[in-house]
Each structure stands twice: as C-alpha cells, then as structure tokens.
Amino acid sequence: MNYFNLNYFISFIGLTFFSLQTPSFYLANNFNINNSTQPSQKSKSEYITIKAVGDIVAGTNFPDYRLPRNPNQLFPKPVRDKLKNSDILFGNYESTLTNHPYTTKNTSRGMVFAFRSPPEYAKLFSQVGFDVMSVANNHAMDFGKIGFSDTVNNLNAAGVKTVGAKNQILYTEVKNIPVAWIGFCFYEYCNTVQDIQKAKALVKQARQKAKIVIISMHVGREGSDALHVRNQTEYFYGENRGNSVLFARSMVDAGADLILGHGPHVPRAMEVYKGKLIAYSLGNFLGYKTFSTTAEKGDSLILEAKLNQDGDFVSGKIDSIQLDKTGIPQVDKYGETIDLVRSLTQRNFPNSKISINRKGEINFPEADVASKDTSK
Ligand SMILES: [Zn+2]
Numbered sequence: 001m002n003y004f005n006l007n008y009f010i011s012f013i014g015l016t017f018f019s020l021q022t023p024s025f026y027l028a029n030n031f032n033i034n035n036s037t038q039p040s041q042k043s044k045s046e047y048i049t050i051k052a053v054g055d056i057v058a059g060t061n062f063p064d065y066r067l068p069r070n071p072n073q074l075f076p077k078p079v080r081d082k083l084k085n086s087d088i089l090f091g092n093y094e095s096t097l098t099n100h101p102y103t104t105k106n107t108s109r110g111m112v113f114a115f116r117s118p119p120e121y122a123k124l125f126s127q128v129g130f131d132v133m134s135v136a137n138n139h140a141m142d143f144g145k146i147g148f149s150d151t152v153n154n155l156n157a158a159g160v161k162t163v164g165a166k167n168q169i170l171y172t173e174v175k176n177i178p179v180a181w182i183g184f185c186f187y188e189y190c191n192t193v194q195d196i197q198k199a200k201a202l203v204k205q206a207r208q209k210a211k212i213v214i215i216s217m218h219v220g221r222e223g224s225d226a227l228h229v230r231n232q233t234e235y236f237y238g239e240n241r242g243n244s245v246l247f248a249r250s251m252v253d254a255g256a257d258l259i260l261g262h263g264p265h266v267p268r269a270m271e272v273y274k275g276k277l278i279a280y281s282l283g284n285f286l287g288y289k290t291f292s293t294t295a296e297k298g299d300s301l302i303l304e305a306k307l308n309q310d311g312d313f314v315s316g317k318i319d320s321i322q323l324d325k326t327g328i329p330q331v332d333k334y335g336e337t338i339d340l341v342r343s344l345t346q347r348n349f350p351n352s353k354i355s356i357n358r359k360g361e362i363n364f365p366e367a368d369v370a371s372k373d374t375s376k
Pocket of ligand 1: 094137138139218263
C-alpha cells in the first residue's frame with residue numbers, strides 16, 4: 001500500500017446510473033477485421049484463433065498525473081510479440097480516452113477511482129494489434145456520456161472496434177465467417193449480467209446474422225479472495241456483481257460460442273460447456289500506476305483460443321504474464337499464471353473436460369475436430 005493510493009482499484013460505490021438508450025448510443029457496426037500485425041501469418045486455416053487479455057488501464061491523468069514518459073513502454077516488445085499471430089486480439093479497456101474535465105464519480109471517497117487516459121493513446125492499442133476492445137465495465141462512464149463517446153470514437157478512429165454500449169451488437173467478419181460480439185457488465189448503463197433473459201435475447205438476435213457469437217463479460221468480486229468461481233451471485237462492497245456461471249452458461253444455451261470474462265482483477269478457472277470455452281476471468285493485463293499487482297493481482301495471461309467454424313472450442317494456450325510493480329505486463333518464463341489457472345480449473349471444475357498442461361496448452365480431447373476439419 002505504499003506507492004500509490006490506488007492499490008486497490010475498485011469501482012466506486014455511489015454511482016449515478018446512466019441509461020444509454022438514446023439512439024446515438026445504439027451502435028451496430030459492420031466491418032472486416034484484418035489483423036494488420038501479422039499479415040504473413042494469414043492462412044487458409046479453417047480455424048479461428050482469438051487472443052484475449054483482461055483489464056487495461058494505460059495510466060491516468062486524473063486526479064493526478066500517472067502517465068509514462070513514453071506510452072510505448074506500456075507494452076514491452078516481448079509482450080507485443082506474444083500478442084501477435086491471431087485472427088482477433090481482444091482486451092477489456094477499463095479506462096476512458098477523453099479530455100473531458102468532469103468525472104461522474106465522487107473520488108473524494110476512499111476506494112473510488114476515476115480513470116482518464118489521453119485520447120492519443122488510442123493509437124497505441126491499434127499499434128499493439130488490438131482489434132476489439134470491451135467498453136462494458138465499471139470505468140466506462142468515469143467521465144460521463146461525453147467521456148464514453150470520446151473513448152469509443154477515439155478507439156474506433158484508431159482502428160480498434162469497441163463492444164459494450166447498451167444494446168450494441170458488433171458485427172465483424174473473420175476468414176469470411178460472420179462473428180458477432182456483445183459486451184456485458186454489472187451496471188445499468190451496460191447490457192447487464194443480471195438480466196439474463198434480455199441477455200439471451202441479444203445473443204439470439206446476434207445469431208441471426210452471425211455464425212459465431214463472442215461474449216465479453218465484466219462480472220464478479222475483485223481481488224485475491226475472489227479467485228474461485230462459484231455458481232452464485234457475487235457481491236462486492238454491497239453491489240450485485242452477477243453470477244458468472246449462471247450468466248456464462250445461459251449465454252451458451254442461447255447460442256454464444258466463446259465467453260471472455262474479466263473484472264475480478266485476478267485470473268480464474270476455465271471450463272468447456274456444451275463444447276464452448278468459458279474463461280471466467282483473464283485477470284489484469286495493464287494497470288500503469290493504477291492497479292495493485294500484489295499476489296494474484298499481478299498474475300496475468302494471454303489466452304489463445306482456437307475455434308472451429310461452428311465456434312466450438314478446439315484447443316487453446318495460456319501465455320503467462322506478470323505485471324511489474326508499475327503495472328506493466330512482462331513475459332513470465334516461470335509460468336506462474338499457468339499453474340494458477342490450471343489448479344483453479346482442477347479445483348473449481350473437477351469434472352472439466354479440458355486439461356491444462358505445464359506449458360499452458362489447453363487440451364480438449366472431445367473437441368469435434370475431425371468432422372469440422374474440412375476446407376470447404
Ligand atoms: Zn472493473
């Protein structure tokens with residue numbers, strides 16, 4: 001608790017809820033994703049490879065100045081290399097990109113934080129290779145609707161698509177396969193993880209146009225005592241933060257193919273449910289001078305998930321990352337996060353059909369590979 005007073009980055013409690021149901025916030029985008037980072041890696045492979053990371057705060061200039069001298073140092077080269085070689089790179093963008101001066105949060109109260117990063121940082125994320133970022137989280141509205149639309153517009157202008165505005169379905173295309181994205185969080189300004197019937201309806205709507213539906217969920221308690229996945233509603237500082245198991249499995253029941261969880265600021269277990277991968281929490285990924293990185297809060301990962309053309313999980317990999325004391329990700333040669341996610345998966349899902357080995361490879365023996373292994 002020495003360096004920053006933000007050692008516990010948590011959301012504020014006395015939120016003024018916003019409703020973003022005005023038409024201008026209804027975004028339905030159509031576009032093609034071309035992973036510009038590794039054009040040479042493109043192949044005729046019938047699989048889709050997605051890489052995903054958790055929470056990202058690239059420093060803040062509010063309420064005081066916590067930005068790096070050079071933003072490029074936020075993503076060291078070995079980490080950038082690990083983020084390459086996928087069809088889509090996803091992350092949860094847990095700050096704003098705005099110059100708007102007024103926060104909606106009462107940051108004079110303890111444990112209440114508002115994050116504001118410079119708009120020009122949007123380019124950093126496109127340079128690193130992010131294709132899609134979630135803005136459905138408890139910091140998206142730190143600077144109100146203006147800050148939110150600035151964040152979305154700045155990321156989009158830099159070539160990074162965003163998902164998570166209320167009622168938004170983001171439509172993308174990967175290897176000629178239509179892929180839809182929907183983002184959820186536990187506040188009313190998001191598509192909420194608590195309203196499962198409405199969430200299911202959104203997934204069904206997405207499925208009408210897309211063959212694969214990917215869900216971003218910001219859900220659950222935070223911190224080192226929030227490592228375990230339980231099929232029950234989680235509360236944090238009195239807030240209902242959803243039941244991640246019920247929500248994720250309900251989304252699969254409704255037709256979703258991949259669930260990317262984040263929010264607890266620690267990694268959590270994974271499971272395959274009805275052939276679909278659910279990653280319950282990807283942990284922190286970048287929290288420059290904002291996140292606590294003690295214990296499991298510094299354990300991070302890059303998840304790689306390979307799906308067949310029906311969105312079924314085929315295989316995956318965990319790259320172990322550690323956040324240093326300033327919250328910058330570093331490649332971890334010791335595989336600490338692999339061991340953590342491996343043991344959590346064994347413990348929380350003892351009947352899980354996936355196994356994670358010491359190299360971080362996620363094997364799913366029941367994967368329906370052969371019948372999908374055609375180049376048609
Ligand atoms: Zn959060």
